[in-house]
Amino acid sequence: MARLADYFVVVGYDLDNRVEGEGQGRILQRFPEKDWEDSPFPQGVELFCQPSGWQLVPERHPASFFVAVLTDINSERHYCACFTFWESLDNPQNKAGEADEADEDLAVIQPAKVFAPKSLVLVSRLDYTEAFRNCLGLIYTIHVDGLSTTLETVIGNLLTCVIPIAGGSQRTITLGAGDRQVIQTPINDSLPVSGCSVAQLFRQLGIVNVLYLFCAALTEHKILFLSSSYQRLTDACRGLLAIMFPLKYSFTYVPILPGKLLEVLSTPTPFIIGVNSFFRSETQELLDVIIADLDGGTITIPECVHISLLPEPLLQQTQTALSMVKKTVVKNLLMNAGKS
CATH class of the missing domain: 3.40.50.11500 (DENN domain, C-terminal lobe)
Known part of the structure; x- marks a missing residue:
């Protein structure tokens, strides 16, 4: 058995720390606060939440999700699922006294509001992309819509959820917010979890x-x-x-x-x-x-x-076999589309 998620982290834009004019990310909250003995907290999570850099933008971007992979000193991989949304805040460049006289004309055209990224992050040694997407989406929904279930309850249930590492079984989990999702474990833990x-x-x-x-x-x-x-x-x-x-x-x-x-x-x-x-x-x-x-x-x-x-004739045989598989997949997709 293994924890579905080792850590839940909230990472936001650091308004007080800019290096050479570039924005920085900062860990705002982290659960649990103490490292697990079998899985130390990976360093540099805030870098991977915004790989292109932490920036303030004039318009709200749509929420996004992706999974980054961090490898620790022991060659153990940690999957960092990041759900990023954008929050409105007062433009820090418009603060009184911040712009000098030479920049007054530029300061006038700055927007009053800007949007800063904030990331909800799950860190896990398991690779369950869709489960992580669903869990973070639920947490975001509770945060935005103010559902009756508390975030503390949901996050607590998430961090205490354990599932089999392998065996091919299905495990139904709930975070206590009326949600249910099924996790399919691999038959063997050495088999890659590739999905699509x-x-x-x-x-x-x-x-x-x-x-x-x-x-x-x-x-x-x-x-x-x-x-x-x-x-x-x-x-x-x-x-x-x-x-x-x-x-x-x-x-x-x-x-x-x-x-x-x-x-x-x-x-x-x-x-x-x-x-x-x-x-x-x-x-x-x-x-x-x-x-x-x-x-x-x-x-x-x-x-x-x-x-x-690959040497011949293996190369040609491989290409032929893959082409046949591709045709079969396309045919099945077309048949399923016709039935719907």
Whole structure:
């Protein structure tokens, strides 16, 4: 048995701490406050809540959800599910006496209200994306709509919920707010929990490109995923690891790399990393990195990189088998769509 979630964290914009003009995140609340002996609290959570940087914006952005992955010193992975919403606050640049005389004209055109991000975060050693999405969505709904159930009750039930690590059983859980959700445990804890990530990876990049990435990962090359969607980055990295099973990837694995840590891309060791396409220009000078553009459906292989593909006839047999699977999946989807 294992805890569904080890920590619940609220991370917000730090109005009192700006470094070189850039906003910072700050942990506002954390439960439990004391570290578990078997799972210390991972450092740097606030960086991964806003990978593109903590910023104030003039208009409210829609709420978003994604799962980042942090790896501790013992190579244990911690899944950080982040639900981010935006709260209105008075523009700090309009505070009396803050702008000097030279900036008076600029200060006049500043909006009276701005919106700051706030993230609800679950930290877990288990990978249950949909369960985390549902739990954080429920907590957000209680916070916004003021339901009769208290947040303390829901968070307490969440942090004390334990489920089997494996066995293939279904576990129905409730957080005490009239909710019910079913968690399907894997048959074996060594099997990857891939969900739809493998199918999405093939759909986004195509069979040939995915086979290139598969062989690149097996031969210890550097692989970088680009996308404007954080969850798409996580799913792509998860899908690539899944098709490598039963082999286990032991190099640097960061599905969502914060912008402040882009220097990691210059490491001499192999990696599988995801970066928001907002930082595309910073990746142009990487001469030994294979770049997979999930939004454009392409991969770029530098001239100095040689990827050893599967030998024939295995390569052709694999492509044929995958094409047949793809056709079957599409056919089933069309049939189901026709019935609905």
